[in-house]
Amino acid sequence: MAAARVPDPDLARLVERALGGVLDPEIRKPITELDMIGGVEVDAAGAATVRVKLTIVGCPAADAIERDVRAATAAVPGVTAVTVDVSVMSPAERSALTEKLRGGRAARVQQFGPDSLTRIYAVTSGKGGVGKSTVTANLAVALAERGLRVGVVDADVHGFSVPGLLGLTDADGVAVRPTRVDDMILPPVAYGVKVISIGMFVDSASAAVAWRGPMLHRTIQQFLGDVFFGDLDVLLLDLPPGTGDVAISVGQLLPQAEVLVITTPQPAAADVAERSGVVARQTGQRIAGVIENMAGLAQPDGSVLELFGSGGGAEVARRLSAGQDEPVPLLVSVPLSVPLRAGGDAGAPIVVTDPQDPAAAAIRGVAEQLATRARGLAGRKLGLSLR
Numbered sequence: 293m294a295a296a297r298v299p300d301p302d303l304a305r306l307v308e309r310a311l312g313g314v315l316d317p318e319i320r321k322p323i324t325e326l327d328m329i330g331g332v333e334v335d336a337a338g339a340a341t342v343r344v345k346l347t348i349v350g351c352p353a354a355d356a357i358e359r360d361v362r363a364a365t366a367a368v369p370g371v372t373a374v375t376v377d378v379s380v381m382s383p384a385e386r387s388a389l390t391e392k393l394r395g396g397r398a399a400r401v402q403q404f405g406p407d408s409l410t411r412i413y414a415v416t417s418g419k420g421g422v423g424k425s426t427v428t429a430n431l432a433v434a435l436a437e438r439g440l441r442v443g444v445v446d447a448d449v450h451g452f453s454v455p456g457l458l459g460l461t462d463a464d465g466v467a468v469r470p471t472r473v474d475d476m477i478l479p480p481v482a483y484g485v486k487v488i489s490i491g492m493f494v495d496s497a498s499a500a501v502a503w504r505g506p507m508l509h510r511t512i513q514q515f516l517g518d519v520f521f522g523d524l525d526v527l528l529l530d531l532p533p534g535t536g537d538v539a540i541s542v543g544q545l546l547p548q549a550e551v552l553v554i555t556t557p558q559p560a561a562a563d564v565a566e567r568s569g570v571v572a573r574q575t576g577q578r579i580a581g582v583i584e585n586m587a588g589l590a591q592p593d594g595s596v597l598e599l600f601g602s603g604g605g606a607e608v609a610r611r612l613s614a615g616q617d618e619p620v621p622l623l624v625s626v627p628l629s630v631p632l633r634a635g636g637d638a639g640a641p642i643v644v645t646d647p648q649d650p651a652a653a654a655i656r657g658v659a660e661q662l663a664t665r666a667r668g669l670a671g672r673k674l675g676l677s678l679r
């Protein structure tokens with residue numbers, strides 16, 4: 293059937309347009325913009341051949357991309373059969389892509405400079421175990437659920453738990469390894485959030501804990517430079533508890549970051565929580581607010597079990613407000629919640645799986661406050677001209 297081999301350029305154009313709706317699951321951009329389509333042909337009988345060029349050999353997203361390309365092509369009216377021909381980009385094509393993704397920015401230059409439009413929140417706490425990572429992970433997902441482009445940097449060297457909290461671990465609890473395209477690192481995505489964690493680069497949970505300051509500083513620098521986050525609305529950093537090297541590095545690298553201080557209601561914890569806020573302020577960061585976690589648990593009889601006392605969050609906010617022009621608000625009090633803990637253990641954040649749970653509702657409330665806050669412009673150049 294000679295006629296069947298005659299190409300149909302109009303149909304090929306329609307297929308190309310349809311492929312604009314296929315996203316690379318790791319880079320989160322249309323594959324057409326990433327130059328991953330090597331060509332589309334459709335013959336007169338409607339048989340389409342799509343050539344896909346993956347970024348790297350063994351690309352973990354290969355199956356998803358091939359499936360989505362097949363589905364998008366088959367959905368074009370007039371297409372009767374689909375062949376997807378998969379190959380890998382040449383080194384030159386790959387380096388053109390990484391350069392394009394960086395927007396001309398040289399490798400290792402950090403992408404969240406002072407003119408970046410991304411709102412950055414460093415989440416800190418005075419001591420460990422107050423639920424900083426749990427709140428950060430759920431907050432990130434709640435922000436993504438609101439349609440924001442969200443990234444998380446898990447810089448908690450002592451307890452990099454964000455991959456586990458968002459289901460980015462294997463059956464043994466080992467964090468997934470990010471894909472690398474040359475020197476660009478693609479952050480794994482979970483629940484719409486791009487995540488990078490110290491836990492994704494070490495072989496055992498205890499390995500990173502011994503890192504010294506300079507090593508930690510370089511790692512944070514690499515996260516901010518080599519990890520492809522793309523345009524983000526919000527970046528959350530889960531810092532180690534206390535006032536150590538990582539907090540100081542983040543303060544130096546991201547002076548425009550705002551700080552969220554997490555504390556429990558225990559009045560005795562207020563001192564250390566206050567100190568973590570004060571150190572952030574010393575590096576020029578602004579404190580966006582205090583989040584009290586592990587507050588009273590409602591009992592079936594209507595009473596409230598205050599396992600960790602009460603008032604700690606308000607006390608930290610009060611102390612951090614002293615002498616400031618603008619008071620530091622207590623943003624929310626997140627109650628103790630068995631589903632919040634269980635969701636964390638299962639890698640399924642309750643802001644998605646159980647949004648009516650009081651703790652989930654509280655965290656979603658913070659997401660709403662942060663999403664609707666005007667971006668602080670203090671000290672920034674406004675690219676405006678008055679007419």
Ligand SMILES: Nc1ncnc2c1ncn2[C@@H]1O[C@H](COP(=O)(O)OP(=O)(O)OP(=O)(O)O)[C@@H](O)[C@H]1O
Nearest residue numbers: 420421422423424425426451586627628629633636
């Ligand atoms: N509101 C809550 N209700 C019940 N359990 C909670 C709550 N918040 C956190 N948890 C649980 O408390 C434990 C500590 O939480 P998480 O690891 O998030 O704390 P952290 O402050 O990040 O600790 P570290 O900084 O030491 O890593 C976890 O088991 C978590 O599931």
